[in-house]
Amino acid sequence: MAKAKSKAKYGLPTPLILLILLTINAAVVPLLLTRYHSLGTISWLQLTPYAFYLLSLPLSWLWFHFLKFKGDPIIPAIVLTLAGLGIVMQYRMADATAPDTWSFTWLAYPIGLFSFLGITALLNKNRLSAMAKGNINWLAYLTALAVIIAMALLGRRYRGGIYMPGNINPSEIIKPLLIIFLAGFLAKRNKAFSTAVAGLPTPRLGSLLLLLTVWVVPMIIILFLKDLGLLILLNAVLVTMLYVVSRRKGYLVLGSVAVVALAVAAMTLSPHARTRLEIWQNPFSDPTGKGWQLLQSLSAMYSGGMWGSGIGAGAPQTVPIAASDFVYAAWAEEVGFFGCALLLLLLATLFIRSWRASTTATLPFAMLLGTGTTAALAFQTILNIAGVTKALPLTGIPLPFISHGGSSLVATMIMAGLLTAISEK
Template identity: 35%
Template sequence: MTTPQSPVAVTPPLPNRRNAELMLLGFAAVITTVALLLVEANQDQGLDWDLAQYTVAYLALFGGAHLAVRRFAPYADPLLLPVVALLNGLGLVLIHRLDLAEGTTTAQGLGGSADQQMLWTLVGVLGFSAVVMLLDDHRTLSRYGYVCGLTGLVLLVIPALLPRSMSEQNGAKIWIKLPGFSIQPAEFSKILLLIFFAAVLVSKRDLFTSAGKHVLGMDLPRPRDLAPLLAAWIASIGVMIFEKDLGTSLLLYASFLVLVYIATERFSWVVLGLALFAAASVVAYYVFDHVRVRVQTWRDPFADPDGAGYQMVQSLFSFATGGIFGTGLGNGQPGTVPAASTDFIIAAVGEELGLVGLAAVLMLYTIVIIRGLRTALAVRDSFGKLLAAGLAATLGIQLFIVVGGVTKLIPLTGLTTPWMSYGGSSLVANYLLLAILVRISHNARRPLESKALPAGNIAATNTEVIEKV
């Protein structure tokens, strides 16, 4: 006679929120299409079926990216891709708006810089999909930490070694100019160096946590342990001196300090890093003309409103014209700001969408940054925590530098707004950054593997699963 066995049940799969992601992508497509129609109507361009092809292309492109995430990273954060798709779509609309202001559009379709940005969007989304499909586990990147670090440094150095005709534009030697197109290697270098920083901080954590003298309530690091901080400081100073790229110099150094603080939880590293930065800033102000001009323009742009301060003055006028609710898409004059589609696209947002629209755009970036930090908290391995936190922090730092410079909070640096500004290198690099973050979020959110358990233990098993949003 056989005894009855206790009932066995398998923990039901938790929702992966891919359908929610698809719905949000559709919502992003609707907002982008309405924004484009408003620009066309307010600029008296007329509405025709040629515009529909861009909406179809937008849906097809991000629909393909969604399928890649659904198949290869089904538990990834459902907000990351839709929010970035919306930012990218709004950026395309604003670039088209600026093309209309400059008279560089064609008779049919978008034309001008917007068509080129559409092409770079295609390349960026394809790169995003490729990383999602090929990077099975983000921890694989830690094995190539030193290779990534060396490659990142080489990419930073190359523009400084090239002749000015192949690397310099607007006074900064940050380009690699090739026939037909140009590349800004520092955009890709920041990702490679973040991987290197995270890998080194995990493998050499004892080096950074060793305590030295106790001063003012802080445990200072030992002098012989300061080599990594000094190396990062020297590298950032080198970028500022030889390439005149203040933005990249500040971004890389600040990102390193953030990662060191997250890894060690010691504020003394931040204090020492900021002290070195302050000393270098004072010296650079008195030694380098381009730094002195940036600071003087920041302090009083109206001292030379038709010369060095012209760009900042026009940017401030744009924000003042926009007011609370803006002039409306297509009704402003954002083309009066030099480099409005690249460095100053936030000024175009402030003029035509106003303070409310600008706050909404900044809130979208905040969502991406917060979701990245949430991923860092949820992922189980130390390398993933540092890398996700570093990627999210880098986006936050870059956004602060860009918006702070355009609004005269800090001196201008020349960085672009992620996913919105015109520029292929920035767009592609940030899509690769997003893909790594999506991969880490998949590993953080996917349920732990477990065997079939009695029905009474299902609840206990579910407590071991990362909470779904």
């Protein structure tokens, strides 16, 4: 009896995987049948994302049992559920707009899945300890800096974002790289950033100047690239990690003021950001032009009501770029208030459990890596949904797991792999 109880402590619960499978199938199969009925055929390429997802569930179940995973099983279960909902929405957007809108998804999801599973296998406690003692943080920093410079020199601007050849959005991979850098940097200098006088943080001057010097360089380039969303996100993560390493609330207060001041300054200097601020303040100032997207988004969410029009029964094509930045509006229209509440509950549960697992990690590097990654995903969610609902100005930040974009999905799955690995005690 004791032996059976011991066996149940690792891996992913089978009923949970079956529930995820049934939930995603209930949404995807009707969309595929509707598409077949309207077109008379479905190509193998159009079935590929769904086929990969179906294979990923038993593969993940076998993988975590093979590894004898003893971390928090809810974290990978929610990750797989959210990834499935993302595929549902991309099928829905393809049906509403163009057949090839989501064509990169067939490649992005397998890459993201194998990255997710690979990281959970590779990052055990010994390897995390070795990473903390080594210079991987500086390697991550230099890689991120090289990517940012490449964006400035070789990138092309499209819909407010910077893209490299192959429609790759390099800004997505910058997030985990700079979080790894901050985790390694702060873990080695936790005492230097923990001192305070009269409740105000007074970090050692040498450590503070070094951090500011290396941090300002990529931030200036990002500001030059006019990527306000990424700029705000990364600095919010920095403030969070400074608080975690020091437990000084002064970092939260002073850091929050600094981030808001940075956002205001960026909006003042950037005409593009200033336009977004003006549209946020009054979208009716240009209702058929620059305010059209936000107004259509609000209209779509309002029409969804409590229960929504049903998946496949809405009109997401009326919202410009609904598949990426405004996917939450399309989701709200078709599943309503309760569907949105379910999505937010899944995301909140993922963030809460990831934060709890990270803050109880024994290694300072793992604790900082986990809390920084959790903060990045949480802030990204807040910035996206707040922008779509007009609570904040638009930033162009995608919704994790759900928004269309191969680069975003791969980077998000990498960060989810980090959180899953850190949850294992």
